[in-house]
Amino acid sequence: MREDEIGTGLGQRKDVEMKAFLLGLTAGYVLGTRAGRQRYDQLVQIYRKVADHPMVQGAAGVLHAKISEKTGRARQGRSLNP
Secondary structure, three states: OOHHHHHHHHHHHHHHHHHHHHHHHHHHHHHHHHHHHHHHHHHHHHHHHHHOOHHHHHHHHHHHHHHHHHHHHHHHHOOOOO
């Protein structure tokens, strides 16, 4: 076998290895994003169940009222002219 034939064989082997690596990387990415999306959808579903619960809605309403009360008084107490 000639020296230039050996080099060509190694180059082809590296190309095949690179393509196999990229194929594996792509497959891993696709499968990972699908699994990630499923987990994200699951978390959103749990959040919506919790956020829509009547006790959570009531607590949020009370908290909102208290914050509005505090910020409303703070704004009324401030004066632009010293």
